[in-house]
Amino acid sequence: MSEIASCNKVSVNEFIVNRMRRVFLCMLVSLLLVNVGCKEKDAKLDVKKLVGSWNGIALKVKGRTVEMPEREPMLVFSDSNQVTGFAGCNSFFGTYKVENNRLQIQPGGITMAFCQDMEFESLFIKSLSSVSKAKINDSQIEMSDKSGDTILVFSSFRNIGIAEDEKGCNKAAGYTWSDVRKECVRLFDSGVRLNPVSRDSSSAVLSAFLIFSPDSLQVELFMPDAEEHPLLDRRVLPDSTFVWNMEDDDTPNVRKENGVWTLSKRGILLYVENPI
Secondary structure (H helix, E strand, O other): OHHHHHHHHHHHHHHHHHHHHHHHHHHHHHHHHHHHHHHHHHOOOOHHHHOEEEEEEEEEEOOEEEOOOOOOOEEEEOOOOEEEEEOOOOEEEEEEEEEOOEEEEEEEEEOOOOOOOHHHHHHHHHHHHHOOEEEEEOOEEEEEOOOOOEEEEEEOOOOOOOOEOOOOOEHHHOEEEEOOOOEEEEHHHHOEEEEEOOOOOOOOOOOEEEEEOOOOOEEEEEOOOOOOOOEEEEEEOOOOOEEEEOOOOOOOEEEEEOOEEEEEEOOEEEEEOOOO
16 A cells, blocks of 8 residues: 555656646746747847848738839949939939838939830839838848738849939939930939929929039039939130030029029029038
């Protein structure tokens, strides 16, 4: 009887020990899962990883995946809170900021070419404005809105040669050909930006850009609604100041007045160099 009691006592002890081990393991696993979850939740958006070029690979609207355009969209984040890109038809520029682990993108000016992918472009620009948070995983970045729904996905890899025009300029990266420079340039980086004097505050800013020749004897004018970019020659006015225009009263006049570049036509001020 004593042997049986002893065996029962051992079995009970083993049961209790095994039970405690299982409880301990469960608690340990739970703590690990909570810790991993907290790390995932508290993971900060690394601005250094954000800076660079990103190819658009997915756009989602209300859970529906929108078909990508023939020429892939692109975003380029600079280290000075500037963002440029290609929306499938037109190039655009704007600003961004990372604050409290949240990403906000504010599209600014955009060129005005007309393409078959205008519907996608409109949805793309609208989605950029709706971005509230971003998560970078390896070579991809997922952007979500305030509801936490993924709306945009980008990849850090791009296909070299895609979206190049007849001059070899990579339009997806925001480059265009400049006759006055004889090279591909990005207007946002190389040009003088002029904003319209009068505009609808509810719409995107349609800026004009000036690209000067190395000797400043000519300026190439990039208007938002024009495919051709006229070259204006520098002339000396009676007061010894300069003006860039053509020998025609009906052409644009570019001048620097009080330290600010201006664009006028027939005496009417149309564009001026100033912040949005």
